[in-house]
Amino acid sequence: MNARPGDAIPEWVMESVRPERMRTMAAILRDPNPVHWDRKAVAALPFGLGERTINQGPLGLSYILNMLMDWAGPASVRRITMRFPKVVLDGDRVTAGGRVTAVREEGGERLADCEVWLARAGETPALEGTATVALPDA
Amino acid sequence: MSAPPSAADIEALVGHEFPGGTYTIAHWENFLLTECTGSEPLPDGLAHPAVLFHMPILGAGTSIGGMFALGRAESDFSIGIESYDWEILRPLREEVAYDVRGRVTEADRREGALRGGPRGTYDRIRFRFELREPDGAPAAVSTITWTYLRTA
Numbered sequence: 590m591n592a593r594p595g596d597a598i599p600e601w602v603m604e605s606v607r608p609e610r611m612r613t614m615a616a617i618l619r620d621p622n623p624v625h626w627d628r629k630a631v632a633a634l635p636f637g638l639g640e641r642t643i644n645q646g647p648l649g650l651s652y653i654l655n656m657l658m659d660w661a662g663p664a665s666v667r668r669i670t671m672r673f674p675k676v677v678l679d680g681d682r683v684t685a686g687g688r689v690t691a692v693r694e695e696g697g698e699r700l701a702d703c704e705v706w707l708a709r710a711g712e713t714p715a716l717e718g719t720a721t722v723a724l725p726d727a
Numbered sequence: 728m729s730a731p732p733s734a735a736d737i738e739a740l741v742g743h744e745f746p747g748g749t750y751t752i753a754h755w756e757n758f759l760l761t762e763c764t765g766s767e768p769l770p771d772g773l774a775h776p777a778v779l780f781h782m783p784i785l786g787a788g789t790s791i792g793g794m795f796a797l798g799r800a801e802s803d804f805s806i807g808i809e810s811y812d813w814e815i816l817r818p819l820r821e822e823v824a825y826d827v828r829g830r831v832t833e834a835d836r837r838e839g840a841l842r843g844g845p846r847g848t849y850d851r852i853r854f855r856f857e858l859r860e861p862d863g864a865p866a867a868v869s870t871i872t873w874t875y876l877r878t879a
Contacts, residue, residue: 617763619792
């Protein structure tokens with residue numbers, strides 16, 4: 590795979606963040622925090638979020654992982670570091686995006702360092718960070 | 728309700744080690760988690776990398792609730808994510824018994840605005856979890872940094 594600094598990574602879109610997936614995820618994670626499964630608990634918070642559950646951070650991060658794996662392969666991700674400036678809510682349409690910042694050789698692999706993010710249309714990112722993926726030979 | 732922790736209480740968490748243990752990602756667990764991400768199942772028994780949140784926590788012998796309690800969170804709503812840093816040294820796979828060790832590497836009290844909110848007091852705790860394959864080879868490292876808002 591050819592990749593050069595400045596290349597855009599094909600976007601990955603979650604058309605609608607679904608609350609039932611947050612509930613399943615909460616059970617898998619053994620996450621007791623009701624903000625992920627109780628809309629009324631979120632509405633009671635002083636943040637004006639309305640009756641919409643808050644997506645788990647790792648679930649938002651997983652959309653970026655999906656973008657990277659669709660681009661470079663299912664075993665390609667070597668590192669990802671994310672910050673979470675905003676929450677993602679049920680019903681949101683979010684797009685994962687990224688850009689190659691460097692390509693280098695390490696440990697016999699060709700690695701691409703990338704800026705990555707997840708955002709609602711027209712907004713600054715809800716998640717942002719960096720990732721390193723191993724580029725396939727072909 | 729217990730008294731809120733002092734800054735010294737929080738700083739004393741550095742070095743705290745969880746019991747440790749092993750964790751095996753079951754096929755059903757990986758299937759459901761991968762579906763939650765919106766992806767098709769991965770090939771060849773690969774686990775979705777998003778397992779790197781809960782697998783190290785549970786494998787190390789703690790839980791999300793246990794980590795809230797360790798930092799004496801005022802409530803579930805007082806916890807915020809500063810960052811997650813996941814290093815994958817070998818692809819993670821279903822049905823492999825990973826050895827997991829976890830500990831607190833940083834903990835301190837800070838003043839500032841979280842997520843654009845008003846300035847306030849919060850504690851910042853960093854957890855580091857290391858995963859090894861059954862033969863001892865390093866497989867992954869998950870570093871979780873959470874904030875614990877203090878209002879009391």
